Amino acid sequence: MPLLEVRNLHVCVEGREILHGLDLTVNAGKVHAIMGPNGSGKSTLSHVITGKPGYQITAGRLLFKGEDLLAMRPDQRAAKGLFLAFQYPVEIPGVTTMNFLRTALNAQRKARGQSGYSTPHFLKKARTAAKQLNIPQSMLKRGVNVGFSGGEKKRNEILQMALFEPDLCILDEIDSGLDIDALRIVADGINAMRSPDRSMIMITHYQRLLNYVVPDVVHVMSKGRVVKSGDKQLALELEASGYAQFEDAA
Amino acid sequence: MVAARETVERIARTGVDQYRYGFETLIESDKAPKGLSEDTVRFISAKKSEPGWLLEWRLQAYRCWLTMTEPTWARVHYPNIDYQDIYYYAAPKPKKPLSSIDEIDPEILKTYEKLGIPLREVAILEGVEPAPGGEPSANRKIAIDAVFDSVSVATTFKAELKKAGVIFMPISEAIREYPDLVQKYLGTVVPVSDNFFARLNSAVFSDGSFVYVPPGVRCPMELSTYFRINERNTGQFERTLIIADKGSHVSYLEGCTAPQRDENQLHAAVVELVALDDAEIKYSTVQNWYPGNSEGKGGIYNFVTKRGDCRGKHSKISWTQVETGSAITWKYPSCILRGDNSRGEFYSIAISNGFQQVDSGTKMFHLGKNTSSRVISKGIAAGKSRNTYRGLVSANRNAVGARNHTVCDSLLIGDKCGAHTVPYVEAKNSSATFEHEATTSKISEDVLFYCIQRGMSQEEAVSLVVNGFIKEVLQKLPMEFAVEAQKLISISLEGSVG
Numbered sequence: 103m104p105l106l107e108v109r110n111l112h113v114c115v116e117g118r119e120i121l122h123g124l125d126l127t128v129n130a131g132k133v134h135a136i137m138g139p140n141g142s143g144k145s146t147l148s149h150v151i152t153g154k155p156g157y158q159i160t161a162g163r164l165l166f167k168g169e170d171l172l173a174m175r176p177d178q179r180a181a182k183g184l185f186l187a188f189q190y191p192v193e194i195p196g197v198t199t200m201n202f203l204r205t206a207l208n209a210q211r212k213a214r215g216q217s218g219y220s221t222p223h224f225l226k227k228a229r230t231a232a233k234q235l236n237i238p239q240s241m242l243k244r245g246v247n248v249g250f251s252g253g254e255k256k257r258n259e260i261l262q263m264a265l266f267e268p269d270l271c272i273l274d275e276i277d278s279g280l281d282i283d284a285l286r287i288v289a290d291g292i293n294a295m296r297s298p299d300r301s302m303i304m305i306t307h308y309q310r311l312l313n314y315v316v317p318d319v320v321h322v323m324s325k326g327r328v329v330k331s332g333d334k335q336l337a338l339e340l341e342a343s344g345y346a347q348f349e350d351a352a
Numbered sequence: 353m354v355a356a357r358e359t360v361e362r363i364a365r366t367g368v369d370q371y372r373y374g375f376e377t378l379i380e381s382d383k384a385p386k387g388l389s390e391d392t393v394r395f396i397s398a399k400k401s402e403p404g405w406l407l408e409w410r411l412q413a414y415r416c417w418l419t420m421t422e423p424t425w426a427r428v429h430y431p432n433i434d435y436q437d438i439y440y441y442a443a444p445k446p447k448k449p450l451s452s453i454d455e456i457d458p459e460i461l462k463t464y465e466k467l468g469i470p471l472r473e474v475a476i477l478e479g480v481e482p483a484p485g486g487e488p489s490a491n492r493k494i495a496i497d498a499v500f501d502s503v504s505v506a507t508t509f510k511a512e513l514k515k516a517g518v519i520f521m522p523i524s525e526a527i528r529e530y531p532d533l534v535q536k537y538l539g540t541v542v543p544v545s546d547n548f549f550a551r552l553n554s555a556v557f558s559d560g561s562f563v564y565v566p567p568g569v570r571c572p573m574e575l576s577t578y579f580r581i582n583e584r585n586t587g588q589f590e591r592t593l594i595i596a597d598k599g600s601h602v603s604y605l606e607g608c609t610a611p612q613r614d615e616n617q618l619h620a621a622v623v624e625l626v627a628l629d630d631a632e633i634k635y636s637t638v639q640n641w642y643p644g645n646s647e648g649k650g651g652i653y654n655f656v657t658k659r660g661d662c663r664g665k666h667s668k669i670s671w672t673q674v675e676t677g678s679a680i681t682w683k684y685p686s687c688i689l690r691g692d693n694s695r696g697e698f699y700s701i702a703i704s705n706g707f708q709q710v711d712s713g714t715k716m717f718h719l720g721k722n723t724s725s726r727v728i729s730k731g732i733a734a735g736k737s738r739n740t741y742r743g744l745v746s747a748n749r750n751a752v753g754a755r756n757h758t759v760c761d762s763l764l765i766g767d768k769c770g771a772h773t774v775p776y777v778e779a780k781n782s783s784a785t786f787e788h789e790a791t792t793s794k795i796s797e798d799v800l801f802y803c804i805q806r807g808m809s810q811e812e813a814v815s816l817v818v819n820g821f822i823k824e825v826l827q828k829l830p831m832e833f834a835v836e837a838q839k840l841i842s843i844s845l846e847g848s849v850g
Contacts (some may be wrong), residue, residue: 180805197823262806
């Protein structure tokens with residue numbers, strides 16, 4: 103059974119169709135890259151999978167671990183092991199990162215019928231994960247993403263991913279706004295989490311990220327559909343020839 | 353945010369939005385005849401066996417009141433109040449004279465038990481962990497004065513406070529036992545000729561708390577008054593007077609609840625604070641009067657005058673309020689910064705949901721030299737509520753070097769509520785430095801989705817964001833009450849997001 107199965111997905115925003123019958127299958131342990139020009143529907147796909155309000159699903163199926171995602175609230179999907187690293191992580195003033203992480207993690211655990219972590223256990227876990235990502239302790243005491251640089255915000259996304267240990271991670275332009283050093287730290291964090299049970303979908307415009315996190319499968323999206331799939335060679339081709347060749351295919 | 357989580361869990365257990373304090377205590381009470389006249393004033397004064405000067409003082413206030421009409425400048429709307437359709441005095445009928453707490457009517461004891469207010473001299477409030485490095489809670493004590501409708505039914509820790517020289521008792525008792533002290537200070541901050549509701553209160557006030565802290569004494573425990581309206585068609589007009597003598601320090605907290613009723617009930621209190629040289633008063637309020645039902649029916653009209661006088665040099669008065677209840681709130685805790693180098697502070701969280709209307713803020717009158725004040729107001733509007741911050745900062749000609757910093761933030765939840773900020777700033781000398789910052793924001797869908805994608809429920813997400821928004825002010829509350837206030841806030845916002 104695939105971990106994620108998207109079949110003939112049609113999605114509208116305010117009456118306008120954005121996804122026109124998208125198909126995608128992600129098996130356990132695989133890293134997929136989705137590439138494509140602006141407006142091809144990449145972010146919409148990530149939002150629909152995770153259940154962001156504001157999208158009308160007019161046709162199609164979304165199965166995660168064989169279960170119908172569309173019947174689940176977004177928080178239930180999270181507890182099931184679905185994680186989205188946001189392209190633009192939001193700021194939450196007055197709520198420390200530590201408090202946020204703990205509230206979220208324990209909410210997920212509770213939904214799964216597990217007991218919440220004790221404070222010392224949680225702190226230890228969070229500090230260890232932060233250290234691996236080069237995140238200073240002081241950052242954990244600041245308001246969530248408040249005053250964080252672009253790189254810090256992205257590292258904070260990876261920190262959450264490391265703590266929550268999701269089964270499917272969707273990384274929406276995790277490489278945008280990162281300098282080369284920050285990109286390396288983020289990529290190391292992602293690679294450290296690769297495992298035979300965990301899958302990833304990386305949405306990106308650029309081949310650069312894929313040099314650090316080498317994908318098993320590369321998809322090209324255009325005009326709301328997956329128009330071509332291949333291995334990492336496909337990304338290199340794209341880098342050389344651009345997206346124009348796929349515009350007609352769509 | 354452990355408290356937030358507990359709250360959410362508790363709500364999940366008990367179902368949707370429940371005002372937890374809406375029950376009624378069935379008890380016989382002694383009431384004044386309905387309506388307001390000189391006779392009503394005389395009745396109340398006689399009930400309390402008051403001295404002649406106080407009756408005269410009340411009558412003077414009553415006559416002042418007759419000459420005035422209700423203020424209409426606040427951004428609140430309500431039908432005309434029929435002042436002749438209210439009982440101005442209601443007291444539980446004692447079965448016999450009381451000499452100790454064990455003789456209080458068990459129904460009343462039960463009421464306070466249900467409300468979580470210990471009338472026995474217990475030291476610990478439930479569920480409170482000591483702050484890191486703080487004293488363990490077993491050693492922390494809170495003295496409580498419980499006011500039920502028009503009278504005080506119990507005051508705890510009186511003896512222990514007396515040892516420190518602190519007087520803490522119902523004001524009706526203080527009038528009998530310390531008449532000179534009461535006469536010296538009563539009405540000196542809020543005179544009988546003050547605003548409409550203050551005049552009404554001066555005429556008919558029935559009970560409230562009296563505190564006197566002698567020179568150089570640091571009050572050994574938190575003082576607290578718990579106000580409860582029980583009787584139907586009754587107004588509550590409590591009067592609180594706190595005097596911190598030279599170099600003394602006191603922290604005081606009041607809490608308020610009322611049964612759930614269809615009709616509106618009037619609560620017109622007056623609080624007067626006097627801080628002499630180098631004294632400090634910290635006054636905190638957790639106001640949770642019945643806010644009315646989801647259609648806007650019923651609820652308390654909370655028309656309150658609170659004013660502190662920093663009479664001495666280097667004195668300090670600090671107001672902290674968490675306002676979640678009442679159908680209508682009309683309240684502006686103020687500081688008169690008379691003494692040189694005195695300081696006034698106002699920290700406020702005002703939350704409105706449903707059809708609640710809040711018009712609240714502060715006034716900082718800078719009169720002395722080098723006086724300073726700080727205002728942090730956090731307004732949260734949800735449902736179809738209206739939430740207005742109205743604040744005055746003024747410096748008169750002699751207030752050389754006056755400084756004020758005001759931060760006024762509003763948070764909107766949903767798109768049917770409204771938030772307004774109405775600052776008045778008057779500097780009559782060129783050396784005053786007044787700063788005003790204001791922001792209005794909405795809890796955005798993006799922020800909520802971010803939290804929910806991480807596994808939180810909608811309620812948890814709102815609670816988390818709101819708690820972050822008000823954190824700065826919440827930290828100003830005494831620790832025990834910060835936990836309670838946090839729970840209250842989560843409950844108040846239950847069902848605020850559609």
